[in-house]
Amino acid sequence: xxxxxxxxxxxxxxxxxxxxxxxxxxxxxxxxxxxxxxxxxxxxxxxxxxxxxxxxxxxxxxxxxxxxxxxxxxxxxxxxxxxxxxxxxxxxxxxxxxxxxxxxxxxxxxxxxxxxxxxxxxxxxxxxxxxxxxxxxxxxxxxxxxxxxxxxxxxxxxxxxxxxxxxxxxxxxxxxxxxxxxxxxxxxxxxxxxxxxxxxxxxxxxxxxxxxxxxxxxxxxxxxxxxxxxxxxxxxxxxxxxxxxxxxxxxxxxxxxxxxxxxxxxxxxxxxxxxxxxxxxxxxxxxxxxxxxxxxxxxxxxxxxxxxxxxxxxxxxxxxxxxxxxxxxxxxxxxxxxxxxxxxxxxxxxxxxxxxx
Amino acid sequence: xxxxxxxxxxxxxxxxxxxxxxxxxxxxxxxxxxxxxxxxxxxxxxxxxxxxxxxxxxxxxxxxxxxxxxxxxxxxxxxxxxxxxxxxxxxxxxxxxxxxxxxxxxxxxxxxxxxxxxxxxxxxxxxxxxxxxxxxxxxxxxxxxxxxxxxxxxxxxxxxxxxxxxxxxxxxxxxxxxxxxxxxxxxxxxxxxxxxxxxxxxxxxxxxxxxxxxxxxxxxxxxxxxxxxxxxxxxxxxxxxxxxxxxxxxxxxxxxxxxxxxxxxxxxxxxxxxxxxxxxxxxxxxxxxxxxxxxxxxxxxxxxxxxxxxxxxxxxxxxxxxxxxxxxxxxxxxxxxxxxxxxxxxxxxxxxxxxxx
Numbered sequence: 001x002x003x004x005x006x007x008x009x010x011x012x013x014x015x016x017x018x019x020x021x022x023x024x025x026x027x028x029x030x031x032x033x034x035x036x037x038x039x040x041x042x043x044x045x046x047x048x049x050x051x052x053x054x055x056x057x058x059x060x061x062x063x064x065x066x067x068x069x070x071x072x073x074x075x076x077x078x079x080x081x082x083x084x085x086x087x088x089x090x091x092x093x094x095x096x097x098x099x100x101x102x103x104x105x106x107x108x109x110x111x112x113x114x115x116x117x118x119x120x121x122x123x124x125x126x127x128x129x130x131x132x133x134x135x136x137x138x139x140x141x142x143x144x145x146x147x148x149x150x151x152x153x154x155x156x157x158x159x160x161x162x163x164x165x166x167x168x169x170x171x172x173x174x175x176x177x178x179x180x181x182x183x184x185x186x187x188x189x190x191x192x193x194x195x196x197x198x199x200x201x202x203x204x205x206x207x208x209x210x211x212x213x214x215x216x217x218x219x220x221x222x223x224x225x226x227x228x229x230x231x232x233x234x235x236x237x238x239x240x241x242x243x244x245x246x247x248x249x250x251x252x253x254x255x256x257x258x259x260x261x262x263x264x265x266x267x268x269x270x271x272x273x274x275x276x277x278x279x280x281x282x283x284x285x286x287x288x289x290x291x292x293x294x295x296x297x298x299x300x301x302x303x304x305x306x307x308x309x310x311x312x313x314x315x316x317x318x319x320x321x322x323x324x325x326x327x328x329x330x331x332x333x334x335x336x337x338x339x340x341x342x343x344x345x346x347x348x349x350x351x352x353x354x355x356x357x
Numbered sequence: 358x359x360x361x362x363x364x365x366x367x368x369x370x371x372x373x374x375x376x377x378x379x380x381x382x383x384x385x386x387x388x389x390x391x392x393x394x395x396x397x398x399x400x401x402x403x404x405x406x407x408x409x410x411x412x413x414x415x416x417x418x419x420x421x422x423x424x425x426x427x428x429x430x431x432x433x434x435x436x437x438x439x440x441x442x443x444x445x446x447x448x449x450x451x452x453x454x455x456x457x458x459x460x461x462x463x464x465x466x467x468x469x470x471x472x473x474x475x476x477x478x479x480x481x482x483x484x485x486x487x488x489x490x491x492x493x494x495x496x497x498x499x500x501x502x503x504x505x506x507x508x509x510x511x512x513x514x515x516x517x518x519x520x521x522x523x524x525x526x527x528x529x530x531x532x533x534x535x536x537x538x539x540x541x542x543x544x545x546x547x548x549x550x551x552x553x554x555x556x557x558x559x560x561x562x563x564x565x566x567x568x569x570x571x572x573x574x575x576x577x578x579x580x581x582x583x584x585x586x587x588x589x590x591x592x593x594x595x596x597x598x599x600x601x602x603x604x605x606x607x608x609x610x611x612x613x614x615x616x617x618x619x620x621x622x623x624x625x626x627x628x629x630x631x632x633x634x635x636x637x638x639x640x641x642x643x644x645x646x647x648x649x650x651x652x653x654x655x656x657x658x659x660x661x662x663x664x665x666x667x668x669x670x671x672x673x674x675x676x677x678x679x680x681x682x683x684x685x686x687x688x689x690x691x692x693x694x695x696x697x698x699x700x701x702x703x704x705x706x707x708x709x710x711x712x713x714x
Contacts, residue, residue, distance in 0.1 A: 158621040159687075178535060179554035193621045193638065197536035197554035199584065200575030200684035204620050218557030227556065227584035230708050263561050264515040264550045281550065327557035330516075351587050355709040 007212040007234035010171050011129055011151060012068040014039030015345050016235025017225065018153075018174070018214055019242045019337070021045035021072030021131060022182060022324070029057060031247035031337055033064030038341035041129065043070040050113050051121035058125045068128035070153065073118050075135030075187070076299060079111040085296045089304050092294060096287075096320070100311040108306065112299035123148055131155065131174065133185045134275070134298075142169040155185035157194045157201075159208045164188065166209040174237050175205045177217025181240045181326035183277040183298075184268065191276045195268070199231070206232030220331035222347020229352070240326040241344075245337040253318025257282070261329040272322040274301030280329070283319035364569040364591035367528050368486055368508060369425040371396030372702050373592025374582065375510075375531070375571055376599045376694070378402035378429030378488060379539060379681070386414060388604035388694055390421030395698035398486065400427040407470050408478035415482045425485035427510065430475050432492030432544070433656060436468040442653045446661050449651060453644075453677070457668040465663065469656035480505055488512065488531065490542045491632070491655075499526040512542035514551045515558075516565045521545065523566040531594050532562045534574025538597045538683035540634040540655075541625065548633045552625070556588070563589030577688035579704020586709070597683040598701075602694040610675025614639070618686040629679040631658030637686070640676035 007016045019035040021027055021043035032042030044061060046054045054071065061069055090105045097105060119137075122130050123144050130145060131153035145152050146169065153172045154165030162173045176185050177198025186194040198217040206213045212234035219228060220241045228236045242248055244255055257280050268278045271288040275298035279285065288295075295301045312320035335343065364373045376392040378384055378400035389399030401418060403411045411428065418426055447462045454462060476494075479487050480501050487502060488510035502509050503526065510529045511522030519530045533542050534555025543551040555574040563570045569591035576585060577598045585593050599605055601612055614637050625635045628645035632655035636642065645652075652658045669677035692700065 159619070160621070177554055177556060178552075179557040189621050193624055195535075195552075196620050196684050197534055197575045198556035199534060199554065199581060200536040200577075200620060203578065203580050204685070204687060218554050220557075221560065223560050223588050224556060226587040226712070230583040230587055230712060231580050262516070263553050263557060264517070264546050267550055327553050328561070330561060352709075352712040355583070355587060356713045 005234060007172060007214070010212060011041055013041050015341060016229075017041070017341060017344060018070065018235065018237040019043050020216065020237045020239030021070065022239055022243070023047040023072070023074070026243060026248045026250045028247055028249045029060035029064055031242065031245060032061050032069050034247050034337035035242070035341060036065045036067035036069045038338040039067075040341045041068060041070055043072055043131065046071050046118065046122070047074040047133070048113065049118070051117045054118060054121040055125060058127060070129035070131050071122050071127045072131045072133060073115065073122065075132050075137060076112055076115050077135075079300055081111065081300055082296060086300065086304070089295050089301060092288070092291065093304060093308065096308055100308060100315060100320075102307055102311055105304070105307075108303040111303045123150070126150060129153060133183070135187045136164055136168060139168060153214065156205065157184060157186045158189055158196060159204050161186070161188050162205040162209050162213070166211050170211060172212045172214055172234070173205065173209055174214040174216050175201050177201050177215070179218030179327040180216050181266070181278045181329070182324040183273070183275050186276075198228070202228060202231040202233050218326055218328045220326075220328035222344050222349070223351045224328070225344060225348040226351040229348075238344075240329050240332065241340065242337060243325075244332045244334055245340060247337050251313050251318055251321060253316065254321060254323050257318060257323050258325055258329050258332045259334075261325060261332070263327050263330055266325050266327055266329065270295060270301070272301075272305060274298040277322065277324060278326060280323040280325045282321070282323055284321070362591060364529060364571070367569060368398055370398050372698060373586075374398070374698060374701060375427065375592065375594040376400050377573065377594045377596030378427065379596055379600070380404040380429070380431070383600060383605045383607045385604055385606045386417035386421055388599065388602060389418050389426050391604050391694035392599070392698060393422045393424035393426045395695040396424075397698045398425060398427055400429055400488065403428050403475065403479070404431040404490070405470065406475070408474045411475060411478040412482060415484060427486035427488050428479050428484050429488045429490060430472065430479065432489050432494060433469055433472050436657055438468065438657055439653060443657065443661070446652050446658060449645070449648065450661060450665065453665055457665060457672060457677075459664055459668055462661065462664075465660040468660045480507070483507060486510060490540070492544045493521055493525060496525060510571065513562065514541060514543045515546055515553060516561050518543070518545050519562040519566050519570070523568050527568060529569045529571055529591070530562065530566055531571040531573055532558050534558050534572070536575030536684040537573050538623070538635050538686070539681040540630070540632050543633075555585070559585060559588040559590050575683055575685045577683075577685035579701050579706070580708045581685070582701060582705040583708040586705075595701075597686050597689065598697065599694060600682075601689045601691055602697060604694050608670050608675055608678060610673060611678060611680050614675060614680050615682055615686050615689045616691075618682060618689070620684050620687055623682050623684055623686065627652060627658070629658075629662060631655040634679065634681060635683060637680040637682045639678070639680055641678070
């Protein structure tokens with residue numbers, strides 16, 4: 001069906017589908033391995049994991065599959081906390097902590113894992129593929145990946161970011177359209193102006209770089225995969241589509257919300273983590289979206305809401321959780337990951353074959 | 358190439374391409390007729406025209422083509438001006454009037470043309486196709502169109518809006534993705550949450566209605582057309598792609614800006630007209646975007662900036678004009694409209710044929 005697919009060859013996969021890395025626990029070793037065993041590329045969202053947890057997750061994946069898989073990290077500088085900004089955020093969030101029975105906020109011991117340590121863990125594990133979001137790596141890290149045979153996927157939200165990834169040596173670029181759920185990967189330009197729809201972004205990125213382009217954002221079925229390929233992508237990255245798989249470890253309330261979602265019930269907000277991210281509109285978002293700019297940037301705000309998030313999940317209050325979702329969420333289905341990969345490829349074939357004379 | 362195309366049959370066209378109606382003068386009778394003569398559907402953006410001007414424009418089109426064409430209107434209620442809000446907007450805009458040598462603002466005699474009178478003119482002219490944006494018509498207007506053999510295209514930005522148009526009897530629904538240039542057509546929901554990317558919106562709308570769906574937003578070449586068809590659309594509506602045609606009567610500075618645009622240099626703002634619209638970031642936008650919510654709604658703000666717009670155009674200052682553009686603007690080319698239609702269809706065929714086994 002598809003034209004000779006360079007992405008499959010580069011990544012060692014049969015189907016040009018990447019299960020998006022989603023940090024925070026959704027991408028269990030079971031999900032990653034099921035996707036990879038089905039012939040697509042499973043991805044571990046490792047951004048919130050300490051180096052030793054990354055190592056053990058990779059071991060768990062390897063125990064379940066001998067196919068290629070991907071590990072994703074957020075490219076983060078060392079945080080520079082602003083005490084006044086933190087005090088203001090703590091003040092805003094205090095009533096919510098009270099409602100959840102949490103004691104007054106204690107400042108986090110650390111705001112995020114050490115990026116250099118995470119990279120070291122991934123390098124030592126010699127994983128087949130590593131992908132990066134939120135920023136760009138330097139040439140030394142790129143060279144270290146290449147020396148270990150680890151393929152690199154960079155995340156871009158604009159043509160300029162795609163070109164930057166090509167320059168640093170990425171083997172493929174995942175371009176994230178504005179439809180995508182979860183965090184925006186923007187690292188060069190303005191967050192608002194960089195909200196480019198997948199339909200506009202993919203052909204412009206494909207024209208601008210010579211490495212394979214993965215399309216992400218709003219793709220939930222074989223029609224979307226076929227469309228992305230027609231636009232010039234070599235493959236697709238789907239996140240929301242895999243969240244309702246039984247292997248994805250997300251709060252049951254989040255899964256229910258995805259199943260009942262409407263396409264016009266998501267917004268991009270920095271109210272949860274300090275970095276713009278698309279999720280389902282819920283009570284937390286309605287309460288804090290209008291004052292989102294009072295919160296500190298990622299990862300500081302993320303660290304400040306961590307206890308709230310844990311407590312809300314335990315209290316079964318999804319209305320206070322970040323319910324990341326793309327604008328295709330209403331097309332979610334309930335299928336094991338392997339079956340979903342299989343259906344996606346069959347649908348894509350049918351969608352494209354229907355176009356033949 | 359394309360599957361049996363119900364849209365072509367409904368609208369009496371050869372190619373499932375609609376040149377988007379763009380109000381304000383861009384869609385000259387020459388542009389509309391050239392597109393229709395080439396086998397696609399030309400559209401007159403008639404929203405700002407008085408009924409007699411609509412009649413004469415339609416006559417001019419008919420003198421140039423005997424093929425089907427479309428006339429577009431904005432569905433507007435009678436404006437309810439808020440004196441305080443207007444006074445504030447006049448105060449904000451006063452320095453700009455001064456810079457352009459305009460006298461202090463006099464309140465407009467009227468804020469917009471009378472929608473009922475415009476509808477009457479279109480009905481009496483028995484045009485082949487009428488399309489509507491910004492709102493929805495009632496069943497009496499729909500019945501009057503049908504009685505005259507005039508096909509109806511409704512504009513929707515969400516699935517709910519698409520279903521509303523089907524319910525009222527539209528013959529086709531144009532779904533406007535967030536990539537689209539110019540005004541947002543949203544009329545039921547929240548403007549921000551209704552910014553759905555084309556990749557996500559088209560399949561969901563196509564699943565929800567049984568009338569043909571036209572995809573709009575970010576489509577600039579045959580890859581985009583092919584992708585939209587794969588997603589489930591019966592055709593496409595392209596606006597920005599036709600703005601650089603020689604037949605499109607827009608300010609030369611606007612054409613230059615389109616040719617030099619980057620995909621991450623547009624924003625949606627209500628700072629120009631009071632209704633959110635996507636255009637190239639320029640001085641006017643930088644100056645007023647952050648206070649856009651102080652301006653009154655469309656069409657009142659539109660009327661308040663009318664003289665500024667005329668003066669800026671005459672003074673050759675495109676940095677003060679609304680430079681509407683979609684996120685595909687960098688893919689603009691310089692071709693006569695007939696040649697553009699021809700190339701688009703050839704490209705779409707090639708893009709889809711490349712997918713055949």
